[in-house]
Amino acid sequence: MAPQAWIVGEKGEDLQGPKESLPLSKLEDIGVLYWQLDPKKSESEEELAKIRKERGYSYMDLIEICPDKLENYEEKLKNFFTEHMHADEEIRYCLEGSGYFDVRDRDDKWIRIWIKEGDMIILPAGIYHRFTLDSTNYVKLMRLFIGEPVWTALNRPQEGHPSRQEYVKNVMGNNGFALAAH
Ligand SMILES: CSCCC(=O)C(=O)O
Numbered sequence: 001m002a003p004q005a006w007i008v009g010e011k012g013e014d015l016q017g018p019k020e021s022l023p024l025s026k027l028e029d030i031g032v033l034y035w036q037l038d039p040k041k042s043e044s045e046e047e048l049a050k051i052r053k054e055r056g057y058s059y060m061d062l063i064e065i066c067p068d069k070l071e072n073y074e075e076k077l078k079n080f081f082t083e084h085m086h087a088d089e090e091i092r093y094c095l096e097g098s099g100y101f102d103v104r105d106r107d108d109k110w111i112r113i114w115i116k117e118g119d120m121i122i123l124p125a126g127i128y129h130r131f132t133l134d135s136t137n138y139v140k141l142m143r144l145f146i147g148e149p150v151w152t153a154l155n156r157p158q159e160g161h162p163s164r165q166e167y168v169k170n171v172m173g174n175n176g177f178a179l180a181a182h
C-alpha cells in the first residue's frame, strides 16, 4: 500500500477540488522509495535489518518532534519546513505519530506524503523537500545514514551542487524540468 499523497500549495495549503491520492509510481518516478513496516512486529525488524544491510545504513538514531522533547523546537520546525536538499539520501522510519514530507514533483509542485507509524521513506540526494507535523503534533522517527551522519540542510536554490546536478540528470531526465530558482 502506498502512503496517502496529494498535491498541496506553496504554503502547504490544500488546493481546491477533491483530494486525490497519488499512486506509488508517482513517487518512484521522482526517486522516492517507500516501505511499509510495522514497528511492533519482529518480521519488520528483520526487514529493516535487511534494508540497512543492503543499503549500508550503518548509523541510526531516534528523533521525537514535539515541543517538550525537541530542543529549539520552533526553530527546528521552521528549518524543516524551509525548502531544502541534502548531499545524501534522507532516510526516515516512522515509529510513532505522523507527519508530512513534501517533495517537489516534475512540474515543481509540492507532493505531500503523509507518513504514519510503520512508514519508511527514502528521499534521494538532491531532491527538494520539507517536513511538517500534522494536527497530532507528534512524531517519533528513526534516522538512518551511511557512515557519519551529515544533516546539513542546503536551502534552495542549489542548482550548482553536485548532488542536485546528479539528481536532475538521473531522475528528472531531459524533460524540460524548470531549473528556475524560487
Ligand atoms: C526530522 S525529519 C525531516 C526533516 C528534514 O527534512 C531533515 O531533517 O532534513
Ligand SMILES: [Fe+2]
Pocket (backbone or CB within 6 Å): 084, 085, 086, 090, 129, 153
Ligand atoms: Fe531534509
